[in-house]
Amino acid sequence: MRLDILNSGYRPATKLLFALIRRFSGHPVPDAAKLVFYRPDFYGARAKEFTHEAMRGPSPWSVGDRELMAAYVSKVNDSAFCVAAHTATARRAYRDGPKVAAVLADLESAPVAEPLRATLRMLGKLTAEGTLRAEDMREVLAAGVSPQQVEDALAVCAAFNTTDRLGDAFGFEVLSPEGFEAGARYLLKRGYR
Amino acid sequence: MPDEDKKRAAHRALVDRILNGEGRASTAQRARAFDGDGLSPPLDTLIGKVARRPTQVTDADFAAAKAAGVSEDQLFELVICAAVGQSTRLYDAGLAALAEATVDGEDG
Numbered sequence: 001m002r003l004d005i006l007n008s009g010y011r012p013a014t015k016l017l018f019a020l021i022r023r024f025s026g027h028p029v030p031d032a033a034k035l036v037f038y039r040p041d042f043y044g045a046r047a048k049e050f051t052h053e054a055m056r057g058p059s060p061w062s063v064g065d066r067e068l069m070a071a072y073v074s075k076v077n078d079s080a081f082c083v084a085a086h087t088a089t090a091r092r093a094y095r096d097g098p099k100v101a102a103v104l105a106d107l108e109s110a111p112v113a114e115p116l117r118a119t120l121r122m123l124g125k126l127t128a129e130g131t132l133r134a135e136d137m138r139e140v141l142a143a144g145v146s147p148q149q150v151e152d153a154l155a156v157c158a159a160f161n162t163t164d165r166l167g168d169a170f171g172f173e174v175l176s177p178e179g180f181e182a183g184a185r186y187l188l189k190r191g192y193r
Numbered sequence: 194m195p196d197e198d199k200k201r202a203a204h205r206a207l208v209d210r211i212l213n214g215e216g217r218a219s220t221a222q223r224a225r226a227f228d229g230d231g232l233s234p235p236l237d238t239l240i241g242k243v244a245r246r247p248t249q250v251t252d253a254d255f256a257a258a259k260a261a262g263v264s265e266d267q268l269f270e271l272v273i274c275a276a277v278g279q280s281t282r283l284y285d286a287g288l289a290a291l292a293e294a295t296v297d298g299e300d301g
Contacts (some may be wrong), residue, residue, distance in 0.1 A: 002255050005265045039266075046210050050203035057200060078248050126287050134293035141294060150291050156199040158284035165276035166249035169239075183225050 001031055002171045006038055027182045031172035032081065032163065047162070052192040054155035061152055063188070064093035065116060068100060069156045072120050076127045077105050081162035081172040084162075088177075088184040117152070118143035123157045203298035208281055217284075218267040226256070226271040235261055238280035247300055 001007055012016070015036050036044030067090035074082035087104065091097040093139050102110035108122055112138045116141045126132050139151060166172075175183065212223055225231040229244045235257035242250045258268055 001248075002252060003269055006270060009265075038269065041210075042216065042270060043207075043211060043212070047205070050200070050207050051198045053203045066271040069289040085220035122287075126283055130283065131286055132290040134290050134296075137287075137290040137294035147295055148293060151288070152200070154284055155204070156293075157287065158204060158280045161283055162276045165243050165247040165279065166273065169250045169272050169276065170244045171250075174216045 001034075001173070002169070004012055006031075006035060006170060008053070010034075010037055011035075025182055025186075027175070027179045028122065029072045029184050030085070030175060030179065031168060031170070032085065033183075035166060035172075037169065042054045046192050047068040050155075051159045051163070053116075054152070056191040059152040060149050062145065063094070066152075066156050067093050067187075068103060069120060069123060069153055070160045071104060072107070072158045073123055073127050074158050074164050076124045077161065078166075079167050080174050082160060083163050084180050085173060085183055085187075088180040089187050092181075092184045093188055114143045115145045119145055119153045121152075123153060126154075126157060127161060204281070204284065208277060211270070213275055216270050217264060218270045222267070223270060223274045226274035227281075229275060229278060236263060239268075240271060243272050245278040247276075276297045 003009075017037075017070065018034070021029050036048055038044065045091075055070070056063065059066065061069075071083055071086035074086060085106075087100055090100045094100065100112060103112060103120065107124070108118060110117070112120075122136055122140045125136060137150065141147070152166050158171050208227075212227060213220065216223060218226075226236075226240050229241060232240055239254040239258050241251065242254065255268065255274070259265070263271075275298070
């Protein structure tokens with residue numbers, strides 16, 4: 001990562017934990033996971049809490065739907081690490097790789113239900129343009145999305161617009177496909193806390 | 194709807210901590226990074242990119258900020274403030290559009 005403190009500025013106990021994870025998982029700790037261990041009282045502790053609530057807290061959206069939203073928002077941001085990480089996690093959550101690939105290749109023709117398509121379209125527009133009109137939101141509601149679903153999707157959007165930026169600014173190292181698969185298994189088993 | 198309140202409360206707790214809690218950068222600098230406004234060169238370039246085009250951040254942007262006397266811990270904080278600031282504006286814009294779209298109560 002671009003700051004030395006994020007590569008080697010961790011406490012001894014944290015460094016030992018990273019070494020143990022590497023030994024037992026066979027993969028280095030992803031930079032996204034390392035970041036939240038650096039001075040966790042400043043960012044990591046509360047960021048993990050918010051991201052976990054958004055991605056795994058109670059919601060009418062499934063875990064797969066929310067991981068797909070994370071991948072889609074990251075694709076709009078062109079954020080390589082997060083696209084790969086959450087594509088792998090969405091694929092595994094849905095047990096449907098082709099559907100995830102189709103959404104990321106062309107949302108409009110992808111085989112997903114209209115409420116999810118309308119929601120992803122809205123998140124993409126908000127992320128790319130920074131604004132939304134009430135009319136945009138009325139279209140989402142008219143597609144059968146509930147206000148609660150919109151709110152929950154906006155929380156996912158906020159979490160990943162943060163993580164995407166940190167990944168690109170700090171320079172998260174892109175993992176091997178096996179490394180991303182291992183990360184996806186972890187995120188589905190343990191979540192973000 | 195307690196669950197969505199929990200999401201927004203968790204987000205507010207994060208924003209409150211990075212802006213108002215203890216830090217190596219001053220609260221004024223952190224607020225400027227969060228707002229993406231009022232920072233002087235070369236920090237304005239790095240922080241502006243984090244908010245608007247993060248894929249274009251380079252090693253040189255960090256090197257320039259460090260050469261100007263900004264420490265790594267201060268950069269850690271200011272980059273986080275910039276990223277959370279932009280995502281907070283998006284969150285607020287989305288929630289405002291939702292509120293406007295449901296103002297007549299039909300969908301609320």
